[in-house]
Amino acid sequence: MTVPPVTTAEDLGAQALFDELVANEQRIEPRDWMPEAYRRTLIRQISQHAHSEIIGMQPEGNWITRAPSLKRKAILMAKVQDEAGHGLYLYSAAQTLGITRDEMMQQLIDGKAKYSSIFNYPTPTWADMGAIGWLVDGAAICNQVPLCRASYGPYGRAMVRICKEESFHQRQGFEILLTLMQGSEEQRAMAQDAVNRWYWPALAMFGPPDDQSPNSAQSMQWKIKRFSNDDLRQRFVGMLVPQAEILGVTLPDPELRYDAETGRYAMGEIDWDEFFEVVRGNGPCNAERLQRRRDAHEEGAWVREAAAEYARKQALRQEVAA
Ligand code: FAQ
Secondary structure: OOOOOOOOHHHHOHHHHHHHHHHOOOOEOOOOOOOHHHHHHHHHHHHHHHHHHHHOHHHHHOOHHHOOOHHHHHHHHHHHHHHHHHHHHHHHHHHOOOOOHHHHHHHHHOOOOOOOHHHHOOOOOOHHHHHHHHHHHHHHHHHHOHHHHOOEHHHHHHHHHHHHHHHHHHHHHHHHHHHHHOOOHHHHHHHHHHHHHHHHHHHHOOOOOHHHOOOHHHHHHOOOOOOOHHHHHHHHHHHHHHHHHHHOOOOOOOOOEEEOOOOEEEOOOOOHHHHHHHHHHHOOOHHHHHHHHHHHHHHOHHHHHHHHHHHHHHHHHHHHHO
């Protein structure tokens, strides 16, 4: 592809240069001029995403000590570690926009920051590890692959690495469900029950319907978001239907059918009242998730202090040597 030449800032002014870079599918980098609202939108979205990864470690962390075999335990530990890594890439990307890690973490533990609604649901059975991988990581991939082309360079590049790992996570979730579906009647029932509980919250992960999504239009114009919430939900359902058939599970929506005329899936109504309640902090596990994060933050204080002291001594040593 030939990239059209970009006029300099003096020629066009900073705003025009920014608009031109975005229009030409080029990347905005940390030192480039950007509109203040673009910077704030990115900090909002990237930090919410980072928090989601970090809080998202908890529902699965719950099963590390109880995984049914050593192999399953090792895989689950690696997955949860990957989520910590995703959080770190994303916090680092957000830091390039002028917010500190401490500020973001403080917003999270003060309960002022949002994170994905999905992580406020409980994980009572082993099949939930399968359903999270298949449905939650599946939704995450649908939502996040387009973000690899986000106009902000550090975000898009972080997303490329994250998506590679998410796709592995989705397959391991699928494989857990497949194994259960090939097992005893009790195991099949456990897998179906987990799919029943995670299906609707996973659809809601994509965010409110397009006509109630205040940020979408501007974010799409800036090429941060590439598709609307409803379009991504459609893609996701289109991906799930054939996979559900292979698994032998039923998607718990009696109204779900493909409409050949519109080329879209007709589906039942998502419970948006429940979604907004969860986002407002009143979901089944919101309080528990935040308390666990606060406790972990306090328990980790000595590590942060030790690291800061080590860095101070290293800097001093270098100064003396110089
Ligand atoms: N939960 O105008 P929109 C993962 C809020 S990571 C809570 O449509 P936007 C990996 C939204 O923030 C999952 N709040 O907003 C994993 C906004 O409020 P604000 C996280 C939600 O930003 C797997 C308001 O509603 N992924 O799963 C949610 O244009 C397994 C209006 O909404 C990302 O963060 C929600 N579900 O679109 C880890 C991806 N949806 O901020 C562990 C990046 C909406 O104005 C285990 N983010 N809201 O006060 C995005 O793509 C977008 O931010 C959306 C929302 C699509 C989430």
